[in-house]
Amino acid sequence: METLRLLGEGFAVVVQPLNLAAAVAGVLVGQLVGVLPGIGPASTIAILLPVTLSLNATAAMIMFIGIYYGAMYGGTITSVLFRIPGESASVMTTIDGYAMARRGRAGPALGIAAFGSFIAGTLGVIALMLLAPSLARVALAFGPPEYATLLLLSLSLIVYLTGRNPAKGAAAALLGLWLSVVGVDLITAKPRFTFGQLNLLSGVEFVPVAVGLFGLAEVLLSVQRGAAGAGVTADLRLRAVLPTVADWLASRWAILRGTLIGFFVGMLPGAGATAASMISYATEKRFSRHPERFGTGAIEGVAAPESANNAAAVGAMVPLLTLGIPGSATTAVMLGGLLIFGLRPGPLLFQEHAPFVWGIIASMYVSNVLLVLLNVFAIPAFVAVLRLPRAVLLPSIAALAIIGVYSLENSVFEVWMALLFGGLGYLMHRLEYPPAPLVLALVLGNTFEETVRQSLQISHGSLAIFATRPLAAAFLVLTVVLIALPVVAQRRQVRRLRAVRKAT
Numbered sequence: 001m002e003t004l005r006l007l008g009e010g011f012a013v014v015v016q017p018l019n020l021a022a023a024v025a026g027v028l029v030g031q032l033v034g035v036l037p038g039i040g041p042a043s044t045i046a047i048l049l050p051v052t053l054s055l056n057a058t059a060a061m062i063m064f065i066g067i068y069y070g071a072m073y074g075g076t077i078t079s080v081l082f083r084i085p086g087e088s089a090s091v092m093t094t095i096d097g098y099a100m101a102r103r104g105r106a107g108p109a110l111g112i113a114a115f116g117s118f119i120a121g122t123l124g125v126i127a128l129m130l131l132a133p134s135l136a137r138v139a140l141a142f143g144p145p146e147y148a149t150l151l152l153l154s155l156s157l158i159v160y161l162t163g164r165n166p167a168k169g170a171a172a173a174l175l176g177l178w179l180s181v182v183g184v185d186l187i188t189a190k191p192r193f194t195f196g197q198l199n200l201l202s203g204v205e206f207v208p209v210a211v212g213l214f215g216l217a218e219v220l221l222s223v224q225r226g227a228a229g230a231g232v233t234a235d236l237r238l239r240a241v242l243p244t245v246a247d248w249l250a251s252r253w254a255i256l257r258g259t260l261i262g263f264f265v266g267m268l269p270g271a272g273a274t275a276a277s278m279i280s281y282a283t284e285k286r287f288s289r290h291p292e293r294f295g296t297g298a299i300e301g302v303a304a305p306e307s308a309n310n311a312a313a314v315g316a317m318v319p320l321l322t323l324g325i326p327g328s329a330t331t332a333v334m335l336g337g338l339l340i341f342g343l344r345p346g347p348l349l350f351q352e353h354a355p356f357v358w359g360i361i362a363s364m365y366v367s368n369v370l371l372v373l374l375n376v377f378a379i380p381a382f383v384a385v386l387r388l389p390r391a392v393l394l395p396s397i398a399a400l401a402i403i404g405v406y407s408l409e410n411s412v413f414e415v416w417m418a419l420l421f422g423g424l425g426y427l428m429h430r431l432e433y434p435p436a437p438l439v440l441a442l443v444l445g446n447t448f449e450e451t452v453r454q455s456l457q458i459s460h461g462s463l464a465i466f467a468t469r470p471l472a473a474a475f476l477v478l479t480v481v482l483i484a485l486p487v488v489a490q491r492r493q494v495r496r497l498r499a500v501r502k503a504t
Contacts (some may be wrong), residue, residue, distance in 0.1 A: 010358030026063035027370045030070020041071040042330040057341035063364040069367045072310050076113040082397045084215035088443045089273035089309035092281040096301030113306040114375040119257040120307035121368040124314030145456035149475035151448040154275045156479045157282035168433045176438035179204045180445025199413040208405050208418035213435040216399040217425025241379045251303035254284050258307030266312025273312035280308035433469020
């Protein structure tokens, strides 16, 4: 009852005109940020931070949370319609979301993503209200060895994302890991694999790689397929583009599992929504009765990662509000904003500034409702884009991609990088190498290297630290099991084939 009373007080804070206007402005800006690749919620909040100093702390934080949520929703639109992930957390959505769009089911893909995100966000906020202190203590048990083994587990899940040929997926992932170490060494401060290019000292950025491998490569493939005629025809009535009963039945468990995985992984500082969406997608594929459908337009392949990345956004707020530890780059910028306003996150924040905290929690409900309404009723407009003539649509996609890449650092070098990876993505598709493992390994590789080296520094170079700590050892065992399962299954299949041949 006490929690409900405090939540009611939080809603009383949110419905104040200034705070409600901040929520609306935040979700609209966040939606735009998610659609435009290269900007991202963290940099957007950092840019707007000086502007919000004229507001009070509650209104500013409500706007920041709206931007964070909106970016998670907005990244889905370009992932499904154009195969361009606006954020690294949307990479998994491109796999089945774009496949559904090519089959004329872009509307249900966007619909299940919006509803799944709403359900995951709402359940995540409920968990934040009820379990935040306890979950924060669990997060404290994670040190560098635990993070390293969790990321190793995430990387091992690439086996389930590679389709028919795991070896090609592993090769793409190894290329991604190599790209992740390009730049200045974390400890020695010496350049690695920069080949004399000053622009590579800061490393290979996610945006030009993802935009090239997915967006520009798809443009090249569409040109090769001769897609210069009219666009697709589709029924754009709201009823026609929303998920069907069969879609809901297929997605219900994917949404719930994605919520649980996303909230827990998002709560861990440094893990983030990318790992959450990846683990969620791989989990659904692993336990599906028809795993061969994934990659060809399985709606569960959209529902799971979209639910996970939204739940992860809520989970990242747990260590921020209860411990003052940012769980992602975006919450790190939020932490800076809170300190500027004179608020120090931690256990005492709930006691000393209860109206602020519960106003923030209530704003998450409001932002979720605003975003699901905005996205559901705008689905026909989004899908209508696919009806444009390809001669107009394809150059527009290429222009959107290049603008997004250039806006990253106002650098022509990044545009050339995107064009390079566009060509590489085209070749990978022709040779049937999946691009998703490369991008995911690039995103996770840097953090994996950092946590491994921190662990070895703690243990003075002994690898035993990964086996002697219970959580780290558990993640290692899971990794070994996940790698061994496909090998065992393949050997059993070979034995069965040999037995059939001998019998005949």
